[in-house]
Amino acid sequence: MSAPRELTFEDVLRYAGAVEAGGGRSHEAPCSASPAETPSTLFDKPVDRRRALRMLFGAAAVGTQAASACAPLGATDEEAEAAILRWEEYFKGNFRLMSDAEKAETIVRLERLAKLRSGRDVTIKATPPQPDVMFGYAFNISKCKGYRSCVEACIDENNLDRGTNMQYIRIFEMEDGEIDFHEASAAFQHEVPAEGHFYVGTQCFQCANPPCVEVCPVGATWQEPDGITVIDYEWCIGCRYCMAACPYWARRFNWSEPTVPPAEINPTQHYLGNRAKPKGVVEKCTFCIQRSREGRLPACVEACPTGARVFGNLLDPASEIRWVLENKRVFRIKEDLGTEPRFWYFTD
Amino acid sequence: MSARRACRRLAGALALALAACGRGEGDGSVQLSASFGQSGHGPPELALLASAPVTGRSGPEGHAFDVRLRTPRVTSYPCASCHERPVTAGSRADAEHADVRSVHPSEVAERCETCHAPADPARLTLQTGETASLDEAYRLCAQCHFSQTDAWAGGAHGKRLVGWQGRRVVMSCTECHDPHAPVLSQQIPFRGPTIPRATLEDRR
Numbered sequence: 001m002s003a004p005r006e007l008t009f010e011d012v013l014r015y016a017g018a019v020e021a022g023g024g025r026s027h028e029a030p031c032s033a034s035p036a037e038t039p040s041t042l043f044d045k046p047v048d049r050r051r052a053l054r055m056l057f058g059a060a061a062v063g064t065q066a067a068s069a070c071a072p073l074g075a076t077d078e079e080a081e082a083a084i085l086r087w088e089e090y091f092k093g094n095f096r097l098m099s100d101a102e103k104a105e106t107i108v109r110l111e112r113l114a115k116l117r118s119g120r121d122v123t124i125k126a127t128p129p130q131p132d133v134m135f136g137y138a139f140n141i142s143k144c145k146g147y148r149s150c151v152e153a154c155i156d157e158n159n160l161d162r163g164t165n166m167q168y169i170r171i172f173e174m175e176d177g178e179i180d181f182h183e184a185s186a187a188f189q190h191e192v193p194a195e196g197h198f199y200v201g202t203q204c205f206q207c208a209n210p211p212c213v214e215v216c217p218v219g220a221t222w223q224e225p226d227g228i229t230v231i232d233y234e235w236c237i238g239c240r241y242c243m244a245a246c247p248y249w250a251r252r253f254n255w256s257e258p259t260v261p262p263a264e265i266n267p268t269q270h271y272l273g274n275r276a277k278p279k280g281v282v283e284k285c286t287f288c289i290q291r292s293r294e295g296r297l298p299a300c301v302e303a304c305p306t307g308a309r310v311f312g313n314l315l316d317p318a319s320e321i322r323w324v325l326e327n328k329r330v331f332r333i334k335e336d337l338g339t340e341p342r343f344w345y346f347t348d
Numbered sequence: 349m350s351a352r353r354a355c356r357r358l359a360g361a362l363a364l365a366l367a368a369c370g371r372g373e374g375d376g377s378v379q380l381s382a383s384f385g386q387s388g389h390g391p392p393e394l395a396l397l398a399s400a401p402v403t404g405r406s407g408p409e410g411h412a413f414d415v416r417l418r419t420p421r422v423t424s425y426p427c428a429s430c431h432e433r434p435v436t437a438g439s440r441a442d443a444e445h446a447d448v449r450s451v452h453p454s455e456v457a458e459r460c461e462t463c464h465a466p467a468d469p470a471r472l473t474l475q476t477g478e479t480a481s482l483d484e485a486y487r488l489c490a491q492c493h494f495s496q497t498d499a500w501a502g503g504a505h506g507k508r509l510v511g512w513q514g515r516r517v518v519m520s521c522t523e524c525h526d527p528h529a530p531v532l533s534q535q536i537p538f539r540g541p542t543i544p545r546a547t548l549e550d551r552r
Contacts, residue, residue, distance in 0.1 A: 138504075140504065143505075145532060146537055147535060147537050147538065148537040148538035148539075148540070149538060151538050152538040164542070165539070165541065165542040167541050170541065171537075186540065186541055187540045187541060188537070188540065189536075189537070189539075189540050190536075191534040191535065191536055192534060192535065192536075192537050193534065292512070294511075295511045295512065295513030295514060296510075296511040296512070297508070297511055297512050304507070305524070305532075306524075306532060307505060307506050307507045307524065310503060310504060311512050312503075312512045313512065313513075319503075319512070320502070320503025320504070320508065320512075320516075321503075323502035323503045323504065324502070324503065324504045327499075327502055327504070328499075328504055346504070348495070348499065348504075348505075
């Protein structure tokens with residue numbers, strides 16, 4: 001790759017534009033300038049630095065068959081294509097700043113990358129929040145029997161890393177009498193329910209005042225209008241401040257490249273939810289954003305064989321979650337912190 | 349009679365089917381309790397609950413819902429495929445249905461015909477003298493289990509099907525609870541976490 005400093009900005013644009021117009025790219029990558037944009041029109045348009053750099057390096061990568069920078073020598077066409085796609089992914093913006101067209105472009109790339117990596121056709125959506133919906137969750141500690149069916153469903157649904165046995169949900173076995181997370185264990189592996197014990201499940205509580213969002217130095221995690229705190233996996237720098245800030249230990253870090261056997265991949269995915277995550281980023285429960293925004297129940301709620309989990313719209317007075325909040329004795333964990341979790345516990 | 353032998357073989361399947369709790373029902377197809385309208389209780393919403401003889405009151409306002417039909421998943425059904433004549437009064441389940449674990453009837457010292465209509469084994473007997481189909485088993489349960497029925501109608505007990513949005517369809521009592529042994533059983537849980545919970549468990 002030639003040294004960028006030797007080129008003027010105009011050279012950059014001319015070279016990138018010429019390569020675009022010449023159709024030198026082997027794949028359908030709609031991220032760069034459209035064919036209608038000739039170099040001359042590009043000169044007249046304000047082009048931001050990020051876009052110019054992307055065009056320069058993208059063009060250079062194609063020009064050298066992506067050999068030196070992105071892919072090993074002797075790489076197959078698919079490896080070269082994946083390298084170029086990853087290269088273009090590297091220059092995309094934060095999800096909240098993307099236009100609809102840019103979202104569509106990155107989804108095309110991510111779906112293609114998933115296909116190249118696993119051989120599976122996946123569908124990644126960017127379904128926006130529904131109006132007048134605020135998700136809430138209630139957990140019946142009288143009903144939970146510690147079967148961990150929710151954990152199993154969560155792993156399958158959210159494509160969690162099998163290599164490290166990542167689990168969003170923890171089920172704590174408590175001795176009858178009081179809730180004490182310091183004494184309780186989540187590692188039980190005996191017949192449940194055990195005599196004299198009850199079970200309390202934790203996961204991300206989707207706080208209304210989330211400390212994890214506050215500490216993120218790069219704006220990679222935020223709260224959506226329907227109350228779900230999400231993560232832009234490509235924008236996350238892996239500093240793990242959010243994990244330190246979360247009082248509920250709800251976030252998980254990918255120390256290694258997450259692995260899911262291709263046959264077990266859930267192909268119905270959401271950009272902010274269960275799609276494949278890169279190494280070195282944080283992830284967490286999103287109330288199954290890929291399901292809940294379509295009107296479906298989160299996988300844990302659907303899988304629970306005891307009916308201990310209640311999920312719904314807090315803004316709908318006729319919803320089950322509202323009935324629980326209005327008719328049952330409910331509490332939240334560490335309420336004194338002011339995090340305002342949207343996850344309540346109740347008893348029969 | 350061969351039909352009777354077949355019935356005995358199927359009795360175990362019946363007990364299992366009654367205890368099946370709806371896990372892994374991924375077909376998405378839900379048969380709704382449309383037949384309730386034919387039994388003279390009006391629409392399949394809370395009209396049935398309101399007429400349940402013991403509770404005698406409707407659920408909370410706005411909580412109209414449907415109950416999924418139970419009988420399509422009862423294995424040895426209809427009962428008439430084996431029971432050709434009325435069930436003998438006083439007969440015991442361990443004689444007639446060897447696989448039925450009669451825990452609940454033993455606890456409350458009841459006999460088959462306390463709940464099952466002798467003249468028609470496919471119907472349940474209510475305290476009012478009415479009968480109800482197996483799809484309406486919750487009417488029978490509601491005669492004693494008031495608080496559970498209340499929570500079920502409101503949404504704190506039982507399971508909702510399909511999704512959180514749209515028409516509310518719930519499971520009937522007997523989809524999760526074996527009516528003859530309603531307490532859920534012990535089992536080995538799914539595998540636990542391997543990553544230690546760094547903040548709390550390490551302190552020990």
